[in-house]
Amino acid sequence: xxxxxxxxxxxxxxxxxxxxxxxxxxxxxxxxxxxxxxxxxxxxxxxxxxxxxxxxxxxxxxxxxxxxxxxxxxxxxxxxxxxxxxxxxxxxxxxxxxxxxxxxxxxxxxxxxxxxxxxxxxxxxxxxxxxxxxxxxxxxxxxxxxxxxxxxxxxxxxxxxxxxxxxxxxx
Numbered sequence: 001x002x003x004x005x006x007x008x009x010x011x012x013x014x015x016x017x018x019x020x021x022x023x024x025x026x027x028x029x030x031x032x033x034x035x036x037x038x039x040x041x042x043x044x045x046x047x048x049x050x051x052x053x054x055x056x057x058x059x060x061x062x063x064x065x066x067x068x069x070x071x072x073x074x075x076x077x078x079x080x081x082x083x084x085x086x087x088x089x090x091x092x093x094x095x096x097x098x099x100x101x102x103x104x105x106x107x108x109x110x111x112x113x114x115x116x117x118x119x120x121x122x123x124x125x126x127x128x129x130x131x132x133x134x135x136x137x138x139x140x141x142x143x144x145x146x147x148x149x150x151x152x153x154x155x156x157x158x159x160x161x162x163x164x165x166x167x168x169x170x171x
Contacts, residue, residue: 007066013125013134014061024119026144034137040082041121044090053079059124077124086120
């Protein structure tokens, strides 16, 4: 652990995933309803990207408060890092998965078509106290993608929510 004993660790809700281009359009259209979510997303080439991150201004994802110490902030998200990670994340599809298939095979072509259609999406919920904005957004986005029927992901996601629901953890 990066922290001493008898302190508190805080974490904002954070999720990163790949989305099909049609789902990326739903995501970007819904994000305006969630002003406390920071987001950045891009296709493989970077020719179509979106963000509300302030350039050169990192967002704290985790931080700790410990007796007799300044606040420790070990994990951040920022736009420049996202762009570097985006290239690495997309390369994994072809370098790790693509090499499994023959270069001219149908399977390899399908994989390459999938990669060309994807967007890498990163969402951060800046309301670490309630911590529900990210989950509300995901519920709504999935509902729209499924044809308007909003299904709660809360039960599924509860395993990855922080212990008491508000992002606070005691160490």
